[in-house]
Amino acid sequence: MFQSDQNEGDPRAVNVDLQTDATLQVDISDALSERDKVKFTVHTKSSLPNFKLNEFSVVRQHEEFIWLHDSFVENEEYAGYIIPPAPPRPDFDASREKLQKLGEGEGSMTKEEFTKMKQELEAEYLAIFKKTVAMHEVFLCRVAAHPVLRKDLNFHVFLEYNQDLSVRGKNKKEKLEDFFKNVVKSADGVLVAGVKDVDDFFEHEKTFLLEYHNRVKDASAKSDRMIRSHKNAADDINRIASSLYTLGTQDTTELCKFFLKVSELFEKTRKVESRVAADEDLKLSDLLKYYLRESQAAKDLLYRRSRSLVDYENANKALDKARSKNRDVLQAETSQQICCHKFEKISESAKQELIDFKTRRVAAFRKNLVELAELELKHAKGNLQLLQSCLGFMKTNT
Amino acid sequence: ILLSDGPSPAITPITPPTSVIAPLFIDTLCLDKCTTLREEVDDSFDINISVSDPEKVGDGMNAYMAYKVTTKTSMSLFKQREFSVKRRFSDFLGLHSKLASKYLHVGYIVPPAPEKSIVGMTKVKVGKEDQSSNEFVEKRRSALERYLMRTVKHHILLKDPDVLQFLESSELPRAVSTQALSSAGLLRMVNKAADAVNKMTIKMNESDAWFEEKQQHFESLDVQLRKLHISVESLVCHRKELSVNTAQFAKSAAMLGNSEDHTALSRALSQLAEVEEKMDQLHQDQANADFYLFSELLGDYVRLLAAVKGVFDHRIKTWQKWQDSQILLQKKREAEAKLQFTNKSDKLQQAKDEIKDMEGRVQQDERDFEQISRTIRKEVGRFEKERVKDFKTSIIKYLESLVLTQQQVIKSYFTFRYVTASV
Numbered sequence: 001m002f003q004s005d006q007n008e009g010d011p012r013a014v015n016v017d018l019q020t021d022a023t024l025q026v027d028i029s030d031a032l033s034e035r036d037k038v039k040f041t042v043h044t045k046s047s048l049p050n051f052k053l054n055e056f057s058v059v060r061q062h063e064e065f066i067w068l069h070d071s072f073v074e075n076e077e078y079a080g081y082i083i084p085p086a087p088p089r090p091d092f093d094a095s096r097e098k099l100q101k102l103g104e105g106e107g108s109m110t111k112e113e114f115t116k117m118k119q120e121l122e123a124e125y126l127a128i129f130k131k132t133v134a135m136h137e138v139f140l141c142r143v144a145a146h147p148v149l150r151k152d153l154n155f156h157v158f159l160e161y162n163q164d165l166s167v168r169g170k171n172k173k174e175k176l177e178d179f180f181k182n183v184v185k186s187a188d189g190v191l192v193a194g195v196k197d198v199d200d201f202f203e204h205e206k207t208f209l210l211e212y213h214n215r216v217k218d219a220s221a222k223s224d225r226m227i228r229s230h231k232n233a234a235d236d237i238n239r240i241a242s243s244l245y246t247l248g249t250q251d252t253t254e255l256c257k258f259f260l261k262v263s264e265l266f267e268k269t270r271k272v273e274s275r276v277a278a279d280e281d282l283k284l285s286d287l288l289k290y291y292l293r294e295s296q297a298a299k300d301l302l303y304r305r306s307r308s309l310v311d312y313e314n315a316n317k318a319l320d321k322a323r324s325k326n327r328d329v330l331q332a333e334t335s336q337q338i339c340c341h342k343f344e345k346i347s348e349s350a351k352q353e354l355i356d357f358k359t360r361r362v363a364a365f366r367k368n369l370v371e372l373a374e375l376e377l378k379h380a381k382g383n384l385q386l387l388q389s390c391l392g393f394m395k396t397n398t
Numbered sequence: 399i400l401l402s403d404g405p406s407p408a409i410t411p412i413t414p415p416t417s418v419i420a421p422l423f424i425d426t427l428c429l430d431k432c433t434t435l436r437e438e439v440d441d442s443f444d445i446n447i448s449v450s451d452p453e454k455v456g457d458g459m460n461a462y463m464a465y466k467v468t469t470k471t472s473m474s475l476f477k478q479r480e481f482s483v484k485r486r487f488s489d490f491l492g493l494h495s496k497l498a499s500k501y502l503h504v505g506y507i508v509p510p511a512p513e514k515s516i517v518g519m520t521k522v523k524v525g526k527e528d529q530s531s532n533e534f535v536e537k538r539r540s541a542l543e544r545y546l547m548r549t550v551k552h553h554i555l556l557k558d559p560d561v562l563q564f565l566e567s568s569e570l571p572r573a574v575s576t577q578a579l580s581s582a583g584l585l586r587m588v589n590k591a592a593d594a595v596n597k598m599t600i601k602m603n604e605s606d607a608w609f610e611e612k613q614q615h616f617e618s619l620d621v622q623l624r625k626l627h628i629s630v631e632s633l634v635c636h637r638k639e640l641s642v643n644t645a646q647f648a649k650s651a652a653m654l655g656n657s658e659d660h661t662a663l664s665r666a667l668s669q670l671a672e673v674e675e676k677m678d679q680l681h682q683d684q685a686n687a688d689f690y691l692f693s694e695l696l697g698d699y700v701r702l703l704a705a706v707k708g709v710f711d712h713r714i715k716t717w718q719k720w721q722d723s724q725i726l727l728q729k730k731r732e733a734e735a736k737l738q739f740t741n742k743s744d745k746l747q748q749a750k751d752e753i754k755d756m757e758g759r760v761q762q763d764e765r766d767f768e769q770i771s772r773t774i775r776k777e778v779g780r781f782e783k784e785r786v787k788d789f790k791t792s793i794i795k796y797l798e799s800l801v802l803t804q805q806q807v808i809k810s811y812f813t814f815r816y817v818t819a820s821v
Contacts, residue, residue: 204659208657208659211657212654212657212658215650215653215654215656215657216654218650218653218654219647219650219651219653219654222643222646222647222649222650223647223650225643225646225647226640226643226644226646226647228643229636229637229639229640229643229644230640232636232639232640233633233636233637233640236629236630236632236633236636237633239629239632240626240629240630240633243622243625243626243629244626246622246625247619247622247623247626250618250619250622251619252615253782253785253786254786255785255786255789255790258789258790258793262793262797265797269800358659358660361660361663362660362662362663365663365666365667366663366666366818369666369670369818370815370818370819373811373814373815373818374815376807376811377808377811377812377815380804380807380808380811381804381808383800383804384801384804384805384808387797387800387801387804388801390797391794391797391798391801394790394794394797395794
């Protein structure tokens with residue numbers, strides 16, 4: 001139904017400041033929205049010897065992205081990294097419902113009103129579509145930019161294998177298992193969060209992330225509400241413009257010219273207001289939502305580290321016990337060494353990951369806040385100019 | 399001082415609502431001194447009325463709000479150039495009631511009084527001095543002011559003794575029959591219903607296309623204004639929501655800034671919180687402008703159009719009365735003709751006398767009908783001129799409020815951009 005034309009405003013670089021290099025470049029060059037699924041064309045350019053060609057494309061669906069993400073999460077080797085958060089499922093339900101309602105209500109409005117509303121809903125649909133493309137793309141780019149994850153075999157298969165990966169969505173049993181895994185994790189999470197860490201760096205990060213995550217969640221929700229009100233107000237101005245137009249065409253006094261002029265003005269200003277809401281959504285809401293997911297991924301990393309610390313401590317206790325009983329000492333020693341090594345490996349990479357996370361976060365916020373300010377200024381100036389020119393006209397003509 | 403029966407009640411001054419009106423946007427609609435184009439007025443129209451200082455008088459369910467009505471004028475009609483009186487809401491309703499009973503049925507478009515609100519007033523009586531009851535009082539104050547200005551702008555009504563007494567006299571007899579739940583109130587409701595039924599059954603042979611045309615024009619105007627009013631009311635509501643949601647987001651952003659451990663970013667987020675707080679205030683102010691400059695204008699005109707319709711309906715009733723008299727006259731003539739063939743000479747004389755009377759009545763009714771038709775033509779002309787001026791003035795003021803808002807937005811984001819660029 002809708003095809004995305006890429007590079008319009010480059011939504012990809014919105015939330016992550018990525019250094020892409022020539023050895024591996026990934027993007028979503030095209031996307032197709034069908035009845036109940038979206039097909040993304042994943043395009044890769046690479047000079048790496050792992051791939052047969054230097055440039056190639058495959059078609060992937062959302063479930064395949066999730067499969068890739070989950071394979072990272074389940075891979076013990078990657079326990080010490082922040083796994084790039086999975087893109088959210090494409091959700092056109094609300095938009096589709098609105099379009100359907102519009103179709104049903106066609107008889108009750110004038111042709112102009114219907115066409116106008118239809119255009120707006122289609123624009124909304126397109127905006128959601130572009131967003132979902134951007135979010136899937138950001139995920140892939142984050143993986144491609146990561147020094148270790150980019151070498152992952154599953155990732156290469158995802159990029160290159162031009163057949164369906166046959167990853168059916170999780171069935172009921174698997175979903176239930178996931179659910180219990182999450183329950184256990186959060187119970188553990190509470191336990192683990194209570195234990196004070198010896199390492200200052202991680203102790204600080206833990207405190208910081210727990211609070212930060214909650215506040216980002218709150219800010220994200222409030223930002224969404226604010227933007228929705230903005231959209232509602234813009235819709236009202238749209239209706240006001242239509243009513244004024246009708247009044248202008250019907251009035252018998254000199255007000256008719258007046259009404260038409262004001263109607264024209266409001267048509268233009270409400271487009272600006274809609275753009276303000278859309279830009280706030282992009283620069284603020286999306287940013288907050290993204291860092292909500294990333295801070296969760298960072299928390300997950302801390303949790304994994306804490307788990308491995310607990311395992312290490314338990315292995316130490318087991319070793320002491322074995323030594324005191326002088327039984328299975330070698331086994332206990334080996335086990336303890338494995339745990340120690342695992343813990344140290346995770347700690348080392350986690351430290352770097354968390355530092356990188358901060359760098360990325362600061363860069364993304366700075367970029368978006370500056371861009372937000374620029375856009376707000378641009379739109380306000382645009383609005384002001386429209387209003388002043390209309391006022392000027394009206395004052396000289398009365 | 400208002401005359402009342404009971405002991406002198408306590409007067410509780412109402413704290414003026416602080417953020418209900420932004421002084422930036424609102425000055426009364428009526429401050430423009432308009433020179434009239436009407437031929438009837440001798441001195442130039444120079445009068446300004448303000449309604450201010452709402453004060454709660456009394457306690458509990460008998461409490462009421464007293465408003466100060468100040469008139470400033472250079473017209474010779476008045477004894478002084480500047481004077482004030484205290485009036486309560488029912489006084490305004492009483493004034494309108496008197497004017498309506500005197501002038502509506504002869505074709506004058508009498509501006510309707512603001513609407514009663516049992517819910518709104520009860521909150522005030524009960525003593526809830528909160529945001530919503532302050533807003534209610536302010537809405538009412540503004541509506542009363544607009545009502546008086548519209549009334550005095552009418553050259554005939556301005557000279558009415560009831561109007562002069564209302565503006566000048568320090569004491570006014572209580573208008574009890576305006577109470578919603580009084581017997582007079584119930585009678586009014588019954589009459590209104592009866593009128594509605596009658597309207598449906600009278601079909602007039604319109605000899606003058608002008609009236610039909612105007613009636614249709616006002617009907618379609620009514621439909622459109624109501625539609626526009628609903629949209630503007632929705633805008634006011636959503637803008638208020640936007641203000642609330644922006645304030646909440648500002649708080650949330652401040653919290654986020656507090657927990658951010660990168661110093662410069664933390665500062666930028668605090669700045670974001672500050673800018674959004676400013677936006678919250680701007681949205682609130684704009685919502686008030688939306689309401690007072692746009693929404694209330696539309697509401698007033700929807701009510702005014704009802705008065706216009708009423709006047710057209712009165713013309714139809716007058717016509718009907720004339721038709722009925724003519725029919726009665728015809729009947730009497732037929733009866734007289736029949737009596738000619740009898741020998742009842744005294745009855746015959748009586749019949750001839752009745753015919754004489756009836757002919758007089760028919761003539762009077764015809765004159766009434768022609769008079770009301772003439773009056774309505776002039777009134778419609780006056781009304782339309784007022785309407786054009788009203789809408790232009792208000793909408794220009796409204797656009798100016800939008801301009802001011804955008805200028806403030808630019809100022810706020812300019813500072814914000816400066817700070818965030820240094821992150």
